[in-house]
Amino acid sequence: MSSWDRFADTFLNAAVMAKYLPNIIDGFFLTVGLAALVVVSGIAAGLVLAVVRSLGVRPLNWLIIFIVDLFRALPPLVVIVLLYFGLPSAGFTPTAFGTTWASLSLVLMAFAEEIFWAGITAVPRGQWEAARSTGLTFWQTLSSVVLPQAIRLTIPPLTNRTIAITKGTALGSVIGLSEILSQASSAVSFSFNPSPLTLGAAAYLILFLPVVVLGRWIETRFAWQR
Amino acid sequence: MTRPIVEARALHKHFGALHVLKGIDLTVAERELVFVIGPSGSGKSTLLRCLNRLEEPSSGSIIVDGIDLLDRHTDINRARQRIGMVFQSFNLYPHMTALGNVTLALRKVAGKRRPEADAIGGAALARVGLADRAGHYPNQLSGGQQQRVAIARAIALEPRVMLFDEPTSALDPELVGGVLAVMRELRESGMTMVVVSHEMGFARAAADRVLFMDEGIIVEQGPPAQIFGEPREERTRAFIGQIQRH
Numbered sequence: 001m002s003s004w005d006r007f008a009d010t011f012l013n014a015a016v017m018a019k020y021l022p023n024i025i026d027g028f029f030l031t032v033g034l035a036a037l038v039v040v041s042g043i044a045a046g047l048v049l050a051v052v053r054s055l056g057v058r059p060l061n062w063l064i065i066f067i068v069d070l071f072r073a074l075p076p077l078v079v080i081v082l083l084y085f086g087l088p089s090a091g092f093t094p095t096a097f098g099t100t101w102a103s104l105s106l107v108l109m110a111f112a113e114e115i116f117w118a119g120i121t122a123v124p125r126g127q128w129e130a131a132r133s134t135g136l137t138f139w140q141t142l143s144s145v146v147l148p149q150a151i152r153l154t155i156p157p158l159t160n161r162t163i164a165i166t167k168g169t170a171l172g173s174v175i176g177l178s179e180i181l182s183q184a185s186s187a188v189s190f191s192f193n194p195s196p197l198t199l200g201a202a203a204y205l206i207l208f209l210p211v212v213v214l215g216r217w218i219e220t221r222f223a224w225q226r
Numbered sequence: 227m228t229r230p231i232v233e234a235r236a237l238h239k240h241f242g243a244l245h246v247l248k249g250i251d252l253t254v255a256e257r258e259l260v261f262v263i264g265p266s267g268s269g270k271s272t273l274l275r276c277l278n279r280l281e282e283p284s285s286g287s288i289i290v291d292g293i294d295l296l297d298r299h300t301d302i303n304r305a306r307q308r309i310g311m312v313f314q315s316f317n318l319y320p321h322m323t324a325l326g327n328v329t330l331a332l333r334k335v336a337g338k339r340r341p342e343a344d345a346i347g348g349a350a351l352a353r354v355g356l357a358d359r360a361g362h363y364p365n366q367l368s369g370g371q372q373q374r375v376a377i378a379r380a381i382a383l384e385p386r387v388m389l390f391d392e393p394t395s396a397l398d399p400e401l402v403g404g405v406l407a408v409m410r411e412l413r414e415s416g417m418t419m420v421v422v423s424h425e426m427g428f429a430r431a432a433a434d435r436v437l438f439m440d441e442g443i444i445v446e447q448g449p450p451a452q453i454f455g456e457p458r459e460e461r462t463r464a465f466i467g468q469i470q471r472h
Contacts, residue, residue, distance in 0.1 A: 124315075124317075126313060126315050126317035127317060127319065129280050129311075129313065129317065130311075130313060130317035130318070130319070130376070130379075131319075131330075131331075132280065132303075132306065133278055133280060133306055133309070133310075133311040133380075134306065134307070134330070134331035134335065134379065134380070134383060135303045135304065135305075135306040135307040135331055135335040135336075135383070136303070136330070136331060136334055136335055137303050140334050140335070144330060144334060145319055145330075148321050149319075149320065149321055152321065
């Protein structure tokens with residue numbers, strides 16, 4: 001057996017791959033669903049926090065900063081493990097899916113809040129003043145004048161951060177969530193062959209490569225022009 | 227004499243330890259153009275910004291067109307529709323066209339439907355000579371054009387008084403004339419105006435009254451000929467002398 005054959009047999013074993021393909025596909029769709037949920041809830045929650053922060057209520061802002069710094073500092077894996085193994089002793093047993101979703105959403109929320117907040121503060125004071133001087137309320141100014149500009153500024157960094165955090169869906173494998181990585185590694189232990197991992201990597205590429213390309217397109221599309 | 231449009235009494239403004247306005251009394255009659263001059267830091271912009279409560283006065287009273295601006299029960303957003311303001315840095319919304327800039331408050335605050343708001347906004351842009359620029363974004367317009375759009379944005383709401391905060395200070399010299407021409411037209415149509423500016427030529431030609439401020443008080447006021455020609459106060463004389471040397 002040549003070394004290429006040995007390599008192909010190890011990583012590209014067609015029989016093993018065919019056998020476990022359905023499992024990987026299951027994991028793929030679970031990962032897609034989870035990632036989509038995380039993106040929606042994480043970004044929405046981050047936007048809400050940033051908007052609340054713009055109200056300028058001191059104690060509320062301290063609380064927001066504390067929460068945001070906490071989830072930016074903690075490794076996502078730690079959040080997942082903490083919630084999954086900690087919550088049961090508080091009388092609540094979360095599912096692996098729920099835990100991974102909540103953990104990654106919290107982390108994305110924290111980063112998204114910081115990015116939105118930076119965007120809001122980057123909009124010049126004069127924009128607020130001009131809008132308020134024509135009689136627009138705080139909320140009208142925020143929604144019609146400030147947020148459209150702020151969000152445009154935030155799209156490139158937010159896209160990058162979102163991609164980075166949604167890839168964290170793979171961390172769900174640690175608590176037995178049957179997403180791509182977890183499906184692939186159990187296939188490896190059943191087949192005694194690492195080929196399913198190749199399949200898993202391919203599944204991740206199929207999922208995230210278009211997102212990365214889309215992110216690049218969004219970045220150029222929304223490059224700020226003045 | 228008709229009821230004054232602006233009546234400010236004993237206005238004080240503190241920024242922390244800094245006492246910026248030290249008891250300002252200002253009455254502006256209908257159709258009057260009051261021109262405010264003074265060295266930087268004299269409080270003239272702060273005074274102007276107090277007149278629509280962009281800056282919260284520390285004490286005193288402000289009545290604009292019969293509305294007590296500092297009354298807790300006053301709807302400041304409604305009151306502000308009657309007080310147009312034009313800023314040094316234009317402050318146009320960069321993500322909206324010229325027409326979008328002019329019609330935003332018409333739609334959101336005055337509650338006009340889009341066709342009506344567009345008609346009013348188009349007329350306001352025509353009035354500042356920019357009817358053909360309605361679809362342009364601010365970054366496609368010169369500074370002078372941007373400032374004229376900003377004036378259109380304010381006059382579209384049919385304010386009772388217009389506040390100008392150094393409207394030409396950020397403009398290249400060749401663009402100043404167009405903005406001043408629009409202001410002149412406004413003044414001739416009977417708009418009540420309070421103008422903070424260094425355009426002394428405009429003041430001489432168009433102002434009814436010139437106010438000289440220094441260190442938070444109104445040092446002297448009178449017709450332009452008097453303030454520029456024979457100022458009574460030493461500080462006024464020094465300031466006028468200084469700008470005329472340049």
